[in-house]
Amino acid sequence: MSVDRDRLARIIVSGIRDIEEWRLGDPELAKAKGYPREFPAELLDDYGMLFIDLTLDAADGSLVCHEVNGPNAVGSDALTGDSTARAENEARQAVRRVREFGYVNADGSLGTKVVTVHAHQHWQFFRTGGEFFPRVARFADILESLVPGNTVSCLSANDALGEDDVSVVMGDVPAVCANITVNPQNGMFEYLGRPIVFMGNPNLIPELERIGRVSHLCRTSGEVNLRPMHAWRLCGLVHDKAGQQDLFDNTGVRPLRHFTAGSVEEALQKSKEMLATGPVVLKPSDTSGGTGVCVVVPGMTDSEILGALETLQSECREKYGENIEDVIFPVQGFEFVRATSYPMDDGDHLWDLRMAVLFEPGKAFAYPVSLRLTPEPFDNATFHTNRRQWISNVSGRRETLLKSGMDDDVLRKVGMTDELMEQAMKACVRWTMKAWDCTVRDGGNGGAVYEDFCEEADKPFYRPEKFKA
């Protein structure tokens, strides 16, 4: 008898409430629907993956985005049941870096023993092992095939490094970060003293900030070489939820109104201003999985809003540990969007659709991952007291609350037509290009380049004919 390695890993973690999005996978259906959909993306010149959480605004039917997640997020196996495409994308980036950093000898052997780091979310809160462990194992297999003649081994964060040319280390964010340092000579990340050529989770950065290995400015200051990170250019943006919204302008997804606040006092003031037009969602920076996210509604007193902000901070402290204040500010506020309804026996549930964008030099692949329903039905009178009515985080969910992004019946119920799905995929790819471009061109927090907008407002600003002979 032979045991499928992926299957074995999934059997092991199934007993600890693993989310098991891989069960949604259907390769035949994906093929029939043309997923993943390939788009030209000439602007993109490196590798990466994003997960973009979309929904439809019940008020006007427009596509909106709750947030863009980096390659820390999961669900890449919900299309076909495995994450081979993602693992190959990661491995190709790793090989690119091995060469770029000068670790390959003329004969193809590695002149330096290197490490790749793969981190899943804080295990206490997430159960994504059925996707994560098979993916990392697949990564190791593909990497070994791409660097023939070199040895590759998989290790846990608790293992000492061996003599293999490439050590593929996996563990949760705090565990692997404990072994990561920055070489002050060249700004390279190192794992137990060996150079890191791939880091698969942008949430490593805030954790390294929290434990004092890098400064809070490291994503822009150049003090560390971020190129080992998957989707490295977007390391800052995946945690800048407000900046993400600006970039949705002219993509096909309506940007949400938002603010940023550097202190509790500022968050109170700006919340009160935005409450004039409806409920406001407050989110801490640099967190994931809905931690600390809360909503305030019109009519709340100052002390009630401050109470929500205190809850936001205490939840982050509980999940990530002390010294979190420097990381979670600025707090960001967004207009609350009530999604179209998904009717269930207990009432109408809100939902979001996670869209994946896997990209490589010159092209991007988009596909719907899963449609996630809120655990409890929405009640306009009480939702601000119960996050389970409006956050569709996948942790610990009932199976019935996680639907395939290819399920036509589910999509029809929420009003997600084929046309809207096409629009959503195109918008997500366009957002990815705008984001990549923005980080190259001093896009800053506004996600904009001044001249582009001058030109849009005043077409002759840069006349195309100016330089024609």
Place this chain on the structure above:
Amino acid sequence: MRPRHVGTRYPVIEPIRDRWSARSFTDEVPDAKDVCSLFEAARLAPSAHNCQPTRFVVGIKGQGSTHDRLFACLYEHNQVWAHRAPVLALASTTRRRFSQATGEFLDYSHSMHDLGLAVMSLILQGTSLGLSCHPLAAFDAEKAQEDFDIPPLFLPGIIIAIGYVGPPDVLPPDLIERETKQRTRRTLEEMVFDGTWGEASTLLAQGSGDHGDESS
């Protein structure tokens, strides 16, 4: 670098004064750090909308095949001397530019201009390091595009021959003269106007013109 100054009436910074496009190079391969400095200088060049359109493919003689492949893209009349350059660099630029405002690619009429700014930054940095950087327009851009798998978005613009200036007598006879003769330039009056196109600016008469380098 062997000086070949053009006479000037007004002072210019040294790298501009000293720069010229050599065809004869010594065998000495520049230090990798110096070559990297050239591209660092190009990286800092200005560009319309801060597009940063320029990309380089660099080949060092004797290190891999890139130098040979770049050399093969040169037209023959450049190959007769450029084979001595220890470094060849292909500079390409984007044909279109991406707009944050529209989320689409737009015409980019300044593309070659911006490539030129980057290349000039590279050239001046090279001059300050004692390197001559000779830009070559005569090469097969389509061949370069294909051989180096350059994406369609990019347009190969120029190949730059880089190295330390060598003795002119290694060149073919017709090039020795070109390598050593007095360099000439249009006068300022022929290129700086004010109210009427073609009429020299009166500004030129106001400058004292006594800080230049008329001697060489």
